[in-house]
Amino acid sequence: xxxxxxxxxxxxxxxxxAAVAADGAPREVRGLWVVRTALSSPAxxxxxxxxxxxxxxxxxIVQVRGRGDAYYASRREPRAAALSTQPASFxxxxxxxxxxxxxxxAVHAWININLVADAGxxxxxxxxxxxxxxPEWLMVPxxxxxxxxxxxxxxxxxxxxxxxxxxxxxxxxxxTSPIPAGxxxxxxxxxxxxxxxxxxDGVHFDYVRYPSVSFDYSREALRxxxxxxxxxxxxxxxxxxxxxxxxxxxxxxxxxxxxWDAFRRARLTxxxxxxxxxxxxxxxxxxxxxxxxxxxxxxxxxKFQDWPGWAAGGVLDALCPMTYATDAGAFxxxxxxxxxxxxxxxxxxxxxxxxxxxGEAARQIQAARDLGVDGVLLFSYxxxxxxxxxxxxxxxxxxxxxxx
Numbered sequence: 263x264x265x266x267x268x269x270x271x272x273x274x275x276x277x278x279x280a281a282v283a284a285d286g287a288p289r290e291v292r293g294l295w296v297v298r299t300a301l302s303s304p305a306x307x308x309x310x311x312x313x314x315x316x317x318x319x320x321x322x323i324v325q326v327r328g329r330g331d332a333y334y335a336s337r338r339e340p341r342a343a344a345l346s347t348q349p350a351s352f353x354x355x356x357x358x359x360x361x362x363x364x365x366x367x368a369v370h371a372w373i374n375i376n377l378v379a380d381a382g383x384x385x386x387x388x389x390x391x392x393x394x395x396x397p398e399w400l401m402v403p404x405x406x407x408x409x410x411x412x413x414x415x416x417x418x419x420x421x422x423x424x425x426x427x428x429x430x431x432x433x434x435x436x437x438t439s440p441i442p443a444g445x446x447x448x449x450x451x452x453x454x455x456x457x458x459x460x461x462x463d464g465v466h467f468d469y470v471r472y473p474s475v476s477f478d479y480s481r482e483a484l485r486x487x488x489x490x491x492x493x494x495x496x497x498x499x500x501x502x503x504x505x506x507x508x509x510x511x512x513x514x515x516x517x518x519x520x521x522w523d524a525f526r527r528a529r530l531t532x533x534x535x536x537x538x539x540x541x542x543x544x545x546x547x548x549x550x551x552x553x554x555x556x557x558x559x560x561x562x563x564x565k566f567q568d569w570p571g572w573a574a575g576g577v578l579d580a581l582c583p584m585t586y587a588t589d590a591g592a593f594x595x596x597x598x599x600x601x602x603x604x605x606x607x608x609x610x611x612x613x614x615x616x617x618x619x620x621g622e623a624a625r626q627i628q629a630a631r632d633l634g635v636d637g638v639l640l641f642s643y644x645x646x647x648x649x650x651x652x653x654x655x656x657x658x659x660x661x662x663x664x665x666x
Contacts, residue, residue: 291580291610291637292664293321295372297644298328301354302344310643311361317660321368323466323639326355327452329435330378330392334371334460338452340390355460370464370549371456375449375537376401377469379436381426385419392448393419393436398482399445401437401472407479407512433473440533441526442482449533454540457548464549465541466582470534471555471565472526479512487525488514527566534577549579553612556583556596558603573607581607582639585630586614593626597633610637616645620655624662638663 294317300310301324314322326333331342334355345352355371362369378393378400379385385393393400398413400422410421426436438445457465472478488507491514492500506513515522538550554569555561562568572578583600587593597611611630615623627638640646646656 289320290631290635291321291639292319293323293370293610293637293639294319295612295639295642296322296324296358297642298325298333298342298344298354299644300324301326301333301358303348304352304357307354307357308361311358311365311367313647313656314643315365315367317656318664319367319640319660321370321463321637321639322358322362323370323372323464324355324358325372325374325468326456327371327373329374329380330386330438334456336452337455338448339392340388343386343388355456355462359461368463370466370551371460371462372466372468373453373456374468375470375533376437376440376472377434378438379423381430381433381435385423385436392438396444396448397422398480399438399442399448400480401439401478401483402480403473404476404479404512407484413481434469437469437473437477439478439480439483440530441478441480441486446529446533446536450536450540453537454544457541457544462545462548464551464579465537465545467534467537467550467552470530470552471561471567472530473565475523475564475566478526479515481511483526484511484514486529487522490525491518491521523566527562527568530566531568531571531577534572538577551580551582551610552578553582553584554600556585556600556612558599570603570605573604579608580610580636582610582612584612584614584641586612586617586641588614588617588622590625590629594629594633597630597635601634608636609634610639611635612639612641615640615659616642620658620662623659627659627663 294314296310300306327339328342330339332339333342333345335353345354359369388394397419402410402422403425406422406425411418422436426433440446453465503513503517534552541548541550552569555565555567558570562570569581573581581600581604583596585593585596585600587596600611601609613623613626613630618626623640630638640659646659
């Protein structure tokens, strides 16, 4: 069974090219998330494209910005350290586009937005990396807000990285904030630089969220919020809060907790809108999608990721809920809820195939189809071709789910 996109007039310019196969028939997205490790050499790129094509995949979601670095010829960020043994002429994204398009595959550039360094390792040492150039853009947890000090001071990054390392079981790493104007400008520039020069079929955003409600208590964010609130206060009320702020930098967030949540959520939404605009200016037909927390309530309340609002407002062309449950019933509940919250926007269900057998993955793909999705994305290429799972694991999924 092949499902068609639910294409609305608003989405038609962006989706028509990817929604229609060569013979004019509608097609579902059969996508594969490709982690950056598969882009480390020309040989690994060629092997990945061949394996995906053989399995019946028609869309590659390739991670070209992993941790504030580039697996393409970026004019904004440093080349990934993992490419240091490759000649400067090797451009992973260009290679995927060439090989993928030759094989008839759509290629989407996967960009990790806010996550810029891993929790379990030291911060990048490259002085060109934004954690070194702009530590003031990094999110700060509530635990450190009153004690971490000046972002430009000698201990700030070390303190933040050490704290993050101790949270490695629950926190992915260091995140940039969507609140400082400079950080939003930088990310917009990163996306614009990429889409201006590469003929991608789509741009896919990941980690476009806050780690939790305990972030962002950075100086820049607190300053921006206080200015936002102060603009609507009487002079006596504003001065009273400013006096209290000298002893308690969190006073504004404590006095206006609901507004503080709404402010953080709105700034992230503003960033996503800007990033979409950057894509549209140069690639009007490219599909803009995002990996989202599957439970809408959790996404909005705990991650400030208002993807139901993004869907309603046309901010994204496709939503990719990470429906990674292994239990069949729980998976169906996740997908059904996500489709409902998307309110008619295309949904590509994320399949946690790395946690499943080939047969289980194929059954989840069919269950998602039955629930009305417009496509599926398998996570991830590298795990599915891992020798421990068998050399033909991806092919077996393709044979069972896509008739290949």
